[in-house]
Amino acid sequence: MTTIALGATEIRKSYGSVRANQGISLSVGPGEIHAIVGENGAGKSTLMRVLQGIERPDSGHVTVMDRDVSFAGPAEALAEGIGMVHQEFMLAPDLSLLENLVLGDEPVKWGRGAFALIDWKAAEMQGRELAERIGIEVDWHRRAGAAPVHIQQFVEIIRLLRRGTRILILDEPTAVLAPQQVNELFDLLRRIREDGTAILFISHKIGEVTALADRVTVIRQGKLAFSAAVAETSGKEIASHIVDGANPVIDETKPGSPGEIVLDVRNLSADSVEKSHPLNSISLAVLAGEIVGLAGIAGNGQAELMEALCGLRSATGQVELAGKDMTGLDADRRREAGIGYISADRRHEGLAIEASIEENTIAGSHRTGPISNGIWVSRKAMKNVALERLKQLSVKYGTLRDPVGSLSGGNQQRVVFAREIAGSPQLLLVSQPTRGVDLNGIAAIHSILRDFRDAGGAVLLVSEELDELQLLSDRIVVMAEGRIVGALGADADRREIGRLMVMEGAGA
Amino acid sequence: MSTWLNRGVGFAVPLLIAFLVSAVVLLAIGENPLDTFSLMLTEGFGSPRRFASTLSAATPLLFTAVGTAICFRAGVFNVGVDGAFLIGGLAAVVAGFSLPAGLGWALVPICLTIAAVFGAAWLFIPGWLLAKLQVDEVVSTLMLNFIALAITGYLVNGPFLSRQSGNNVTPPVHEAAELSRLMPPATLHSGFLMALVVLVAYAFWTRRTPAGLEGAWVGLNRRFSRVVGVSVERTIILAMVLSGVVGGLGGAAHGLGQLHRFTDGFSAGYGFTGMAVALLAHNSPLGMLIGAVLFGALASAGTTIQLFSDIPLDLVNIIQGIVMIFAVIELGRITIRRRAKA
Numbered sequence: 001m002t003t004i005a006l007g008a009t010e011i012r013k014s015y016g017s018v019r020a021n022q023g024i025s026l027s028v029g030p031g032e033i034h035a036i037v038g039e040n041g042a043g044k045s046t047l048m049r050v051l052q053g054i055e056r057p058d059s060g061h062v063t064v065m066d067r068d069v070s071f072a073g074p075a076e077a078l079a080e081g082i083g084m085v086h087q088e089f090m091l092a093p094d095l096s097l098l099e100n101l102v103l104g105d106e107p108v109k110w111g112r113g114a115f116a117l118i119d120w121k122a123a124e125m126q127g128r129e130l131a132e133r134i135g136i137e138v139d140w141h142r143r144a145g146a147a148p149v150h151i152q153q154f155v156e157i158i159r160l161l162r163r164g165t166r167i168l169i170l171d172e173p174t175a176v177l178a179p180q181q182v183n184e185l186f187d188l189l190r191r192i193r194e195d196g197t198a199i200l201f202i203s204h205k206i207g208e209v210t211a212l213a214d215r216v217t218v219i220r221q222g223k224l225a226f227s228a229a230v231a232e233t234s235g236k237e238i239a240s241h242i243v244d245g246a247n248p249v250i251d252e253t254k255p256g257s258p259g260e261i262v263l264d265v266r267n268l269s270a271d272s273v274e275k276s277h278p279l280n281s282i283s284l285a286v287l288a289g290e291i292v293g294l295a296g297i298a299g300n301g302q303a304e305l306m307e308a309l310c311g312l313r314s315a316t317g318q319v320e321l322a323g324k325d326m327t328g329l330d331a332d333r334r335r336e337a338g339i340g341y342i343s344a345d346r347r348h349e350g351l352a353i354e355a356s357i358e359e360n361t362i363a364g365s366h367r368t369g370p371i372s373n374g375i376w377v378s379r380k381a382m383k384n385v386a387l388e389r390l391k392q393l394s395v396k397y398g399t400l401r402d403p404v405g406s407l408s409g410g411n412q413q414r415v416v417f418a419r420e421i422a423g424s425p426q427l428l429l430v431s432q433p434t435r436g437v438d439l440n441g442i443a444a445i446h447s448i449l450r451d452f453r454d455a456g457g458a459v460l461l462v463s464e465e466l467d468e469l470q471l472l473s474d475r476i477v478v479m480a481e482g483r484i485v486g487a488l489g490a491d492a493d494r495r496e497i498g499r500l501m502v503m504e505g506a507g508a
Numbered sequence: 509m510s511t512w513l514n515r516g517v518g519f520a521v522p523l524l525i526a527f528l529v530s531a532v533v534l535l536a537i538g539e540n541p542l543d544t545f546s547l548m549l550t551e552g553f554g555s556p557r558r559f560a561s562t563l564s565a566a567t568p569l570l571f572t573a574v575g576t577a578i579c580f581r582a583g584v585f586n587v588g589v590d591g592a593f594l595i596g597g598l599a600a601v602v603a604g605f606s607l608p609a610g611l612g613w614a615l616v617p618i619c620l621t622i623a624a625v626f627g628a629a630w631l632f633i634p635g636w637l638l639a640k641l642q643v644d645e646v647v648s649t650l651m652l653n654f655i656a657l658a659i660t661g662y663l664v665n666g667p668f669l670s671r672q673s674g675n676n677v678t679p680p681v682h683e684a685a686e687l688s689r690l691m692p693p694a695t696l697h698s699g700f701l702m703a704l705v706v707l708v709a710y711a712f713w714t715r716r717t718p719a720g721l722e723g724a725w726v727g728l729n730r731r732f733s734r735v736v737g738v739s740v741e742r743t744i745i746l747a748m749v750l751s752g753v754v755g756g757l758g759g760a761a762h763g764l765g766q767l768h769r770f771t772d773g774f775s776a777g778y779g780f781t782g783m784a785v786a787l788l789a790h791n792s793p794l795g796m797l798i799g800a801v802l803f804g805a806l807a808s809a810g811t812t813i814q815l816f817s818d819i820p821l822d823l824v825n826i827i828q829g830i831v832m833i834f835a836v837i838e839l840g841r842i843t844i845r846r847r848a849k850a
Contacts (some may be wrong), residue, residue: 330739349731354728363721364737379716
């Protein structure tokens with residue numbers, strides 16, 4: 001009997017001076033779900049790349065079905081039955097789900113090679129059988145791009161099973177799902193486990209790990225920090241290992257004290273980018289001294305709403321900031337009027353990643369005093385302003401001239417906050433503020449947001465982490481398909497929020 | 509400082525390889541490479557007069573390199589500085605012979621201003637097209653080069669043809685419109701000093717003005733620029749217009765200082781050599797100064813070297829060509845980065 005479906009022994013892998021994996025060993029048996037947790041940059045992705053044959057380890061070896069193997073490339077890993085479900089799904093959006101299922105390995109009725117005729121009946125039979133076996137229903141003739149996200153994910157899993165995958169690796173599969181869909185996915189995974197499939201489950205949500213996994217392994221700074229059967233440990237213990245023994249800073253929760261209306265949006269509508277929903281007559285208000293959380297599954301218009309509010313996307317409808325009409329103003333004018341924006345895409349929008357820390361910290365204030373008199377820029381004033389702002393948010397950095405990309409995720413995000421808060425805006429639009437930030441950095445960013453609110457600022461917060469939204473927000477507004485479908489208190493039941501999140505946008 | 513080292517390497521490696529290849533070529537045709545190279549060195553830098561000739565050849569390259577760098581650092585792929593150079597050159601020369609000579613000392617600044625305005629207007633067109641209609645600037649500026657070549661070619665063979673020479677040239681500019689020679693009889697003229705001023709102004713602009721900072725941000729990351737309130741459209745158009753001003757001034761300096769008239773074949777590919785200089789220098793002012801002088805030395809040494817040896821002029825072309833290959837590699841790298849961002 002097989003005892004190790006997929007194993008890694010003493011894997012070491014370095015990229016230049018970065019030692020991404022420093023002797024990591026782990027194994028998953030048939031019919032076992034093994035969760036791998038760790039902060040961003042801990043070395044999870046490198047390990048997965050080694051297991052999939054994308055990277056060759058510097059030393060150490062990989063075991064598949066009790067045999068030592070050495071992959072020359074990802075195709076060999078696939079042939080050994082190792083399949084990976086990525087965060088970004090790999091389906092062709094314009095093909096039907098059935099076409100996606102058989103793509104690359106079509107059942108053939110007649111002929112061969114370029115002259116083969118595909119047996120669609122057999123294909124559909126196979127699809128139905130597999131779907132039935134893991135207990136889901138799929139409309140196989142639907143266009144992949146139009147199918148709900150969780151169905152796309154299921155099809156991707158089914159496709160791997162059909163190709164003979166015995167070892168399934170899932171990279172943060174729940175990031176794009178609503179709570180109910182997460183439950184469906186977990187049920188599905190449990191059924192696959194019963195068939196004897198080994199599952200590696202990468203996550204950073206401890207609640208999911210304890211709910212689903214049989215075993216958990218914590219990776220920290222390229223090393224194995226902790227490994228135990230889930231039944232013999234606790235969420236708290238896992239968390240403490242993720243952050244190196246120290247207890248993560250615990251947020252204290254204190255509600256805000258809302259005042260006057262700062263942001264007043266009426267009937268805002270906008271076009272969509274691909275895959276996402278347009279904004280459909282959005283009306284909402286944010287008061288001074290409160291954080292309004294915007295909940296929703298990714299891609300339901302939250303990003304578009306934020307962009308429309310800060311003037312980066314053209315929209316129809318009315319936007320008022322503290323009684324002043326912002327409708328039709330460009331981003332620079334809205335910024336002057338007192339709207340700050342923390343972009344969800346830190347590396348491509350929030351920061352100019354190759355530019356210096358200094359320039360990233362002062363950008364936007366470079367045309368006015370004290371940095372500029374309108375004609376010239378004073379490098380000295382620029383430096384002083386940057387030092388001051390960075391100090392205020394206790395950003396850790398080498399020198400001001402280092403590229404901002406050299407900082408850790410948490411410090412990068414602090415630079416963004418340092419820049420956006422410096423002008424004392426009345427309203428802060430905050431999108432995914434803690435994505436890719438370590439646990440202590442998250443606590444720091446939460447307290448920055450609370451301080452801003454307590455000083456009378458208004459915050460509109462978008463986050464895919466429902467926990468974070470509930471922790472920070474004074475009120476929660478739910479978006480689905482480009483509409484606002486409900487408003488709740490911060491202490492609302494998660495299931496209620498989840499129910500609204502998957503609602504077809506039938507209007508509030 | 510490591511960045512200085514980097515900038516130095518930008519030229520050192522291509523030059524070294526270029527000289528190695530030419531050494532092989534020279535050996536193959538039975539010449540002593542060391543003798544040839546030392547002759548080139550003497551011809552390029554050996555005496556004040558030779559050095560003046562080198563600087564004179566470097567002058568148009570300085571202008572076109574700076575003109576290119578202004579756009580490249582803002583992520584605007586303007587290859588049309590050559591066109592602005594032609595248009596500005598012709599405008600300055602026409603003003604220089606058709607305005608009354610009695611204007612005296614005022615003639616030069618007037619001609620320069622006219623050239624700057626024409627150059628600016630010329631590149632405003634692709635700038636506006638890019639900013640407002642997303643018309644690819646590589647295509648539009650490249651096409652505008654041909655248009656500039658055709659327009660100036662027509663004018664210099666038609667309406668502005670000199671009756672005296674009748675040989676594809678305009679009449680000479682008034683003496684008052686000529687830029688002064690710095691060390692006669694060498695052709696080095698005050699246009700070189702203008703080029704240095706432009707270079708320093710560029711260095712200052714990039715680091716010490718709001719618009720200069722914005723140029724770099726737009727080049728690095730357009731979405732970021734929008735978020736911090738920078739108008740990407742305005743920055744693109746400004747970069748193009750400034751590039752046109754510098755290109756136009758370069759043409760004016762060449763026309764008023766070097767040739768004293770406009771001829772068919774006014775620009776010997778200065779726009780493209782200048783682009784290579786800007787690329788290899790990574791838009792750094794000091795790097796562009798070094799690069800322009802090196803290319804200038806090659807050009808000036810090449811023309812005289814065949815007087816004193818059996819070495820054909822083609823040797824200089826080989827060296828230049830190899831350095832150019834590296835510039836093209838750099839260009840390719842930028843293109844790939846640009847595509848990855850789009």
